[in-house]
Amino acid sequence: MKLTMHVNGREVTGEAEGRTLLSAFLRDALGLTGTHIGCDTSQCGACTVHVDGRQVKSCTMFAAEAEGAQVTTIEGMENADGSLSVIQQAFQDHHGLQCGFCTPGMVMAAAALLRDIPQPTEAQIRAHLDGNICRCTGYHNIVKAILAASGQPVAMAAE
């Protein structure tokens, strides 16, 4: 079947089967490989994108369900001039990534959180990242990056 949706503000069309997952459609049909497939079992969150403004795991949604929807991926997060967005820059400044595999999902999760709660507490950030797994950083620097992106001081008790 042919699917049409709006991805990062642009109308796109691609071929899909019933079983085509949104993650596969974004990567294979549209070439948007910033959306990573980590576990493919909806646990790790590396494939997190926004569909109609809501954070979802694109490996656990059929592409056909996004027909006509507004989809935002990590490729849509940069500023119009190609520079890093506030959240992306904060991840770089605070070393919120090491290998970088989970980072697209982390950034998309952070963006969803900051839209709902512009100034979250550390506990709210950690709770919101429940479904995004990072095996490198131990999360501290990711939490610091999100605090910084929300305009808050990043001082945090050592654990």
Added chain:
Amino acid sequence: MYNFDFVKPATVEEALAALSDEDAQPLSGGQTLIPSMKQRLNAPSKLVSLLGIAALKGVKTSGDVMEIGATTTHAEVAAQATAYPALAALAGAIGDPAVRNRGTLGGSLANNDPAACYPAAVLASGATVVTSGREIAADDFFDGMFTTALDDGEIVTAVKFPIPQAAAYVKFEQPASRFPLCGVFVAKYADGVRVAVTGASEEGVFRWTEAEAALSADFSAGALTDLSLPADGMMTDLHGSAEYRAHLVKVLTGRAVSAAA
């Protein structure tokens, strides 16, 4: 996963017609169905998405009853079910934020996972499950692990929750899956208290009637002191023994009563 035909009707009638095909299955949020299809535990020839049916979505309250459409997501219930705070809190703690944006009330009930949260709320509330053909009392809906009173081709359309005077849900999360290792929903109504337990029994969600009687007489955690839940029929797995689960049910029931009172 094996391929299938995907259809997304706009009305319940069209959905029922599409579901009359052999091997057709309804698809709601897909947070359980899609993983099970990836594992080839499930291979429908046709999936009928219910998410295009506007009539199945939304939260409305009239008087003492809150009616929630079957395809309302956990995140929507968490945000909109303000007239029933214990239910909103339960919905807001299922899975993780991304799962809550896809998973639905109707999907959870039709699946009846023995460790799902929603069945405990539906059973403890004495809710009514509204389907495409009839209304089913919660006490008659859940029929053992992954089994319900739903017939083939019948779909859940809404759930009517009587709003209690006081209620709370407390779960003990299995840290890897975040499903409840045990969860207890306590709801106090004018005509008595109902206690429903998920994650514990080999038969799926159940009511702990001895605790209901004790709490109806005295709605305090102390009323449970002399009770003990038999370990017979409780689940044993690598996360906990039957005895551990039976003990946990009592502890969590006490905590839920304290939280509600």
